[in-house]
Amino acid sequence: xxxxxxxxxxxxxxxxxxxxxxxxxxxxxxxxxxxxxxxxxxxxxxxxxxxxxxxxxxxxxxxxxxxxxxxxxxxxxxxxxxxxxxxxxxxxxxxxxxxxxxxxxxxxxxxxxxxxxxxxxxxxxxxxxxxxxxxxxxxxxxxxxxxxxxxxxxxxxxxxxxxxxxxxxxxxxxxxxxxxxxxxxxxxxxxxxxxxxxxxxxxxxxxxxxxxxxxxxxxxxxxxxxxxxxxxxxxxxxxxxxxxxxxxxxxxxxxxxxxxxxxxxxxxxxxxxxxxxxxxxxxxxxxxxxxxxxxxxxxxxxxxxxxxxxxxxxxxxxxxxxxxxxxxxxxxxxxxxxx
Numbered sequence: 001x002x003x004x005x006x007x008x009x010x011x012x013x014x015x016x017x018x019x020x021x022x023x024x025x026x027x028x029x030x031x032x033x034x035x036x037x038x039x040x041x042x043x044x045x046x047x048x049x050x051x052x053x054x055x056x057x058x059x060x061x062x063x064x065x066x067x068x069x070x071x072x073x074x075x076x077x078x079x080x081x082x083x084x085x086x087x088x089x090x091x092x093x094x095x096x097x098x099x100x101x102x103x104x105x106x107x108x109x110x111x112x113x114x115x116x117x118x119x120x121x122x123x124x125x126x127x128x129x130x131x132x133x134x135x136x137x138x139x140x141x142x143x144x145x146x147x148x149x150x151x152x153x154x155x156x157x158x159x160x161x162x163x164x165x166x167x168x169x170x171x172x173x174x175x176x177x178x179x180x181x182x183x184x185x186x187x188x189x190x191x192x193x194x195x196x197x198x199x200x201x202x203x204x205x206x207x208x209x210x211x212x213x214x215x216x217x218x219x220x221x222x223x224x225x226x227x228x229x230x231x232x233x234x235x236x237x238x239x240x241x242x243x244x245x246x247x248x249x250x251x252x253x254x255x256x257x258x259x260x261x262x263x264x265x266x267x268x269x270x271x272x273x274x275x276x277x278x279x280x281x282x283x284x285x286x287x288x289x290x291x292x293x294x295x296x297x298x299x300x301x302x303x304x305x306x307x308x309x310x311x312x313x314x315x316x317x318x319x320x321x322x323x324x325x326x327x328x329x330x331x332x333x334x335x336x337x338x339x
Contacts, residue, residue, distance in 0.1 A: 002051055004041055004061075006069070011089045017069035018062035018090050022054025025122075026098035027265070028091055029061045030106030033159070034183040034191060036068035037061060043174075049250035052258060057265065060098070062090050066187040074187055078194045083109035088117060097122040099265060103249065104128045104222060105195040107230065112200070114209045124211045125264060128219055128247050130226035131233060132199040141196045145189050152185035162221045163247045204233040208281065211237035212264040216252065218245030232304045236281040238264075239304045277338050278320040284338065286313040291330035 004019040019037045029050070040046050053059045063070040065086060066078060087109055091098050099122055102110035107129035114121050133141070148155040153176070160167065160175035167175065183191070211234050215227030224241060231239035240260045244252030277284065282303075289299045296314065300307045314326065323329040332338075 002054065004037070004050075006037065007093070008069075009089055009093045011065075011086060014065050014071040014073075014075075016062055016065060016071075016086055016089060018060055018093070020058060020060050020094065021050065022057055022059050024057045026091070026094055026096060027053060027057040027059050027101060028087070028094070028098045029059060029101045030087060030103055030110055031062055031064040031067070032103045033105060033195070034067045034179050034188055035063070036178065036182045037063055038069065039178050039181065045250045049254065052254075053261075057099075058094070060090060060094050062086070063182075064191070066191060067183045072184070072187065074190055078191055080108045080112055080194070080198050080200070083194075084112040084116065087113050088120060091120050096120040099123040099125065101125045101127065102129060104130070104247065105191075105198070107131075108198040108200040108203070111203045111207050114207045115203055118209060121209045123264065124207070124209050125261065126211060126213045126227070126230060126237075127249050128215055128222050128227070129213065129230050130222050131201050131204050131230050133196045133222075133226070134199070135223065135226065136196060141193075144196065145193045148192050149185055149189035152188060153180060155188070156180050159221075164251050165220055165245050166251075201233065204230065205235060207234055208236050210264075210281075212260070213237050213239045214242055214257065214260055215239075216242045216244045216246060219247050220245055221247035228304050236285070237303075238285065239302065279317060279333075279338060283313050283317050283320075284333075286310060287317050287329060287333055287338070290314065290317075290326050291334070 002021055004021045006017060006019050008015050008017045017037060050059050064083060065071050066074045087100065097120055100110045102124055104127065107126050110124050114124060156176045156179040157172060159179065160172045163175065164171065213227055213231040215224045217224050228239065231237050242256055242260065246252040249257060279287065285303065286299055289302060296307050296310045300310045317329050318324065321329050321332045323332055
């Protein structure tokens with residue numbers, strides 16, 4: 001059986017512990033909420049998910065500072081900037097550029113890093129992500145944070161049920177214990193406050209790294225509308241809704257998720273802006289969907305754009321490629337190596 005290898009690095013006098021498995025291009029899985037590398041690896045579903053990815057990639061995971069095997073002390077309130085620096089330190093330690101699998105609350109930090117050091121990232125997969133949780137009323141956010149601080153055991157159980165609505169009683173108990181062993185009540189409350197108040201609306205429109213936004217339609221932790229908002233603000237992203245309601249990537253229909261990931265990780269990612277092409281990244285993405293035979297309405301639904309915007313992109317594509325038809329533009333782009 002393939003096992004994970006544990007490593008550590010130091011960042012400003014704090015320990016960051018990360019795990020690696022597999023070989024190939026680097027895929028860094030951003031930390032989710034509060035978990036532990038060692039205890040999480042003992043879960044067969046979790047391990048199986050990562051080992052599938054490790055067949056073609058070096059999969060790297062790490063515990064965010066304040067949780068798990070990393071330094072448990074939070075000397076100051078956590079921030080998106082600091083979380084981004086942790087992600088950067090791990091990528092530099094293993095060697096980049098890397099694709100980042102940004103699960104949920106890791107999204108703002110991954111976006112910040114993509115703007116600050118784009119050379120470190122070759123792609124970003126946002127899973128169950130968001131730009132902001134402004135959909136949660138302020139009073140509710142404050143109540144959740146205080147509830148976590150005062151009743152960590154009950155709060156962990158609540159979150160376990162949200163993450164996996166169809167989990168058995170035994171699974172809920174295991175998720176609850178895992179969270180409680182991964183962070184103190186104070187650290188969990190501080191990290192929850194960061195996750196519920198982070199706002200990346202000014203950052204995300206400047207992320208030109210190719211991106212794939214995956215979101216389960218029935219996600220009860222982060223509603224799919226948050227994922228659509230994220231995809232709409234990203235200039236070079238594809239949005240793919242998934243069936244199911246689990247917030248954990250390894251629960252639900254694993255085959256559907258793996259198919260979506262395979263297309264992105266193995267060469268079907270949105271094309272980055274390239275000075276050798278007359279098309280912008282978004283125009284290239286639209287043309288790729290045109291080449292599959294999609295209508296403007298279908299393209300609009302896939303990319304979370306208005307049908308009018310898609311029509312404008314298609315008109316620009318035809319003009320730039322000096323073609324009079326959609327089929328002609330697709331053929332031209334394939335021959336020219338644009339697609």
